[in-house]
Amino acid sequence: MRILALTLDLDDTLWPVMPALERADRELDAYLREHYPSVAHAWPIPAMRELRAKVALERPDLAHDFTAQRHITLQQAFAACGIDDAPLDTLWGIYFTARNSVELYPDSLPALERITTHWPVASLTNGNADLEQIGIRVHFAHHICARDTGSLKPDRRIFHLAAEQLGIAPGNILHVGDDPELDVVGARNAGLRTAWINRTGRHWPKALGAAPDLDLRDMTALADWLDAHPPA
Ligand SMILES: [Mg+2]
Known part of the structure; x- marks a missing residue:
């Protein structure tokens, strides 16, 4: 050939990729515990992962867009705690930075x-x-x-x-x-x-x-x- x-x-x-994804979950969780303890309490890491999987199932139209799936997940997690204006940009920034801290x-x-x-x-x-x-x-x-x-x-x-x-x-x-x-x-x-x-x-x-x-x-x-x- x-x-x-x-x-x-x-x-x-x-x-x-797993170490980076796990670190991203942990850093997001740490931020929530400090700034939004009610959200952190309602959505510990395993629950947040389940919610993310549910969003993926419900939105096959976003199968190609993991970023949008994660935004919706965070929005829903906050909304379930009565917070309608989730700080999505900050949360995404934390996740994205950790997700890209990969070790080749x-x-x-x-x-x-x-x-x-x-x-x-x-x-x-x-x-x-x-x-x-x-x-x-x-x-x-x-x-x-x-x-x-x-x-x-x-x-x-x-x-x-x-x-x-x-x-x-x-x-x-x-x-x-x-x-x-x-x-x-x-x-x-x-x-x-x-x-x-x-x-x-x-x-x-x-x-x-x-x-x-x-x-x-x-x-x-x-x-x-x-x-x-x-x-x-
Ligand atoms: Mg691969």
Whole structure:
């Protein structure tokens, strides 16, 4: 296969996302306990998570927009406590800052630096990570996120939009990600080539059909493979 560009998943591909999401929940909770104790008491972290899941179920029209889902969650939590003017901007700021305080896997940045010397890379995410805040925006030619495009992985439309922005045919793009269904199956159905970042050495789930083109342990393995398959 001839790879001319890459699309790259973010959460759980370049950094583990759970620690950041958990920290975001804790920091929001700490703020509520200090400034809105009644809300904090009514909505401890597990209850707030359940409310968030309920909002996601009730609003399939916002499936692509985790940010809007979280705003509605906070609004409802405050309204249930009789507060109609929740300080949404402040709350979102606290959440967003913590959510973007991610710790990259040690292989991510060196590999990204090697790869982007030779290949244009577009980030492609369903989440709301902010490359500017994380400090790695400079490595990406484009940033495609579900919130902006209105479709989310594994929908082929988000992959085709990325291909359009890169100006490269889908068959010459390698999509890289950790999620078998969202990343590998989604990208394959959209006509892209696929690299599965399989950090824990799992077996490919056969129920999902053909194995990915590449099954790689980490981003270093990806950079090594690409070095051996230059675009020219
Ligand atoms: Mg991921």
